[in-house]
Amino acid sequence: MKAICFYFQIHQPFRLKRYRFFDIGNDHYYYDDFANDDIVSRIARNSYIPAAESLLRMIDESKGAFRCAISVTGTALEQFEHYVPEFIDLLKRLAETGKCEFLAETYAHSLSSLADPEEFAAQVKAHDDKIEQLFGVKPKVLRNTELIYCDEMAPHIYSMGYKGVITEGAKHILGWKSPNYVYAAATQPKLKLLLKNSKLSDDISFRFSNPEWDAYPLTADKYIDWIASTPADEQIINLFMNLETFGEMQSRDTGIFQFLEALPRFARERGIDFWTPSEAVQKLKAVGELSVMHPISWADEARDTSAWLGNKLQQEAFDKLYSVAERVRLCDDRRLKQDWNYLQASDHFFYMATKHFADGAVHSHFSPYDTPFQAFTNYMNVLADFIVRVEEQYPLTIDNEELNSLLTTIRNQEREIEQLNKEVSSMRQNLEHYNEEHLLRQKQTETAEKPAPAKKKPGRKPAAKKA
Template identity: 70%
Template sequence: MKTICFYFQIHQPFRLKRYRFFDIGNDHYYYDDFANDDIITRIAQRSYLPANATLLEMIKNANGKFKVAFSISGVALEQLEVCVPEFIDSMKELVKTDCVEFLSETYAHSLASLCDPEEFKMQVRQHDEKIEQLFGVKPKVFRNTELIFSDDIASMIASMGFKGVITEGAKHILGWKSPNYLYSSAAAPKLKMLLKNYKMSDDISFRFSNYEWSDYPLTAEKFISWVKNYPEEEPIVNLFMNYETLGELQPRESGIFEFMKALPRFAEQEGVGFCTPTEAISKLKPVDMLSVPYPMSWADEARDTSAWLGNTLQNEAFRKLYSVAERVRLCDDRRLKQDWYYLQASDHFYYMCTKYLSDGAVHSHYSPYDSPYEAFTNYMNVLSDFIVRVEAQYPESIENEELNALLTTIRNQSAEIEMLQKELKSARIERHSKRAEAKKAKEAKAAESSKKVVSKKD
């Protein structure tokens, strides 16, 4: 039976205000509150809220046969909680259906997996705690920022206990193979890989309302027939896209919501089902191992990381940001740590991308800046002030050896605390067990005494 696995990404960064060179050292607040509030509220009204209502209707009409997964960054959740709290409520309604799964990712939607394993793991833990706090569920499958994945990242994901990962079905990795199978990582064989079918995904995300597309108009019946026509032995079609596709990138007037509502009906007619990522990795068996020696992503024809780290500007900003990572992790200043997360969002580096200057459509749609150079200048001004604040707590005069020694002490203390917590837990279990045994023995003794009294009366 053919199965469709839908996953939607929700992420909005905290956009920076215009920050001048002369603001460095004088102004420590970096964000454009009006733009951030306006953008997330507008997108939620046009896309997130009506899309949630549509999916809930689809699940109910399909009697729970339609299923979907979400990956929502921590910084997006923070904005939605404040600006669009009704979105959180509507998402909780979806969770109650048991047809919705949440994926794990980095809290800040960051590129930490490419340079800082410790930061990467910390953000994943914080993200999953946020999801569990809001929705009462714990993510089991991982999706990295921008679908970035490599053998090194696979090892980190597996070490955190995840059984599956969602990533791109890149041609240079697959070769002649199809993305419509379950694979496993060559670097971590127990980690199963769900690969995006980017052609089918892009048919909805980018081509749905394109009058010049040879397959326009795209109907639910036509789309399901394409899924059905894949070779019988290919069990799954993974459709991964931004949630803004529904209502924003493809406006309501295009018929996108009606298209979605019709999918379950035509899928049932053709014997096509739906599943969550966890269901997919538990039911399907990997057909092969894939090695990804260099990081890949969803972006561009190259499917690499050059959209974020492809020029000198981006690499300089990236290097400077993570040069203070250890110092930030040492501090306990909540405001500083909050800024640290917000400044790591991959969007800031995407705005500096020069690849799109010849074709500004994609670049201008997402960037609030007039040029990549303006994005770089503004970000570096903010970063310079941020680093001044970090060094005020942990100056550059602290030698690396001294800093490393301090970090080693902290890590040793953390390990010791963790060991003591395990011992305490073990002691509590043992005490509980002994109490239970004592209670059982007491009850047995009481029963025996009762029997003796009865026998004497007889």
């Protein structure tokens, strides 16, 4: 039996307003609310809402045979709640079907997994909590930002409670191997890997409406035939793409929605199932271990992290941001922590990519800046003001050694408090148990000491009268 595993990504960052050098220290609000409202509302109207409605119809018309997964960032959810709450309602309906799985990921679509494991774990937990709060489900499979993954992350991801992670089926990692199997992480064999089939995914995402493509036009029956013709022992075809592929990257008039909704019918005719990532991880055994020594992603031909950290501008901004991570975690300022989340979004670093600007197309579609240098300057101005606010909480004159000592003391105190709470809880349970036993013994004693009721002596029968 062959199965398709569909996963759709939804992310929107909080875009920064034009922030000048002279604003540093004077203006602590960094976001372009007009742009955020306009972009999120437009994409929701053109893509997210009609795509979610299509998924609901596909689940309903297939009587639950069609299944898929969605990964939606916390920053996107916050904007949907504010600007397009009707889309949140559609996501809730998808969750209620039980046929749409919600994946774990970083709350702010950050690159924290490359710099700060503690921050990475905190963001994933915050995201899980948000998903559970809104949709009543707890994610079981992790999708890291931009499908970033490497061997070093696997033990950490598994220790966080996830049995599977989805990532890119990068050719330089796979070699002769196929992405259409489940693999085990080389550094944690209990963690299973689901790999994106780039060719089949990109046929929909990028080539669907290209008249110069030799397979144009792409129809649902042709596409399912391609999947059915893969070797019989290749059991899982992972199709990973942005949800905005439908209606935004590929406009409605290309027929993309009709294509999507026709897939379950042709898949059923060819005996092909649809599975969620959790089902694939549960049902399929790993065919072997896969080693990924250096971080991979689903971006560009290189499938590495150079889209976000490939030049000196990006690296300087990235290092500067995470240099204050420990200090931010120590503070209790809610607004400061919110800004910390928003400033970690990978988009800010993507806008600084010079290689994307060279080819123009990708950069111009996503970036609100004219050049990567404008993106860098604007971000660094915002970051400078943010760091001033952090320094007001924990001055940068405190060196890292002193700060680490302070953190160690705080963590030791937290562990001591946790241990004391456990001891108090145990003592309460023992006390309750003692009270129950004491009451039981008291009742038994009272019963034993209570005199037994006197027995009535049998009366004599009256003598029979003589006649």
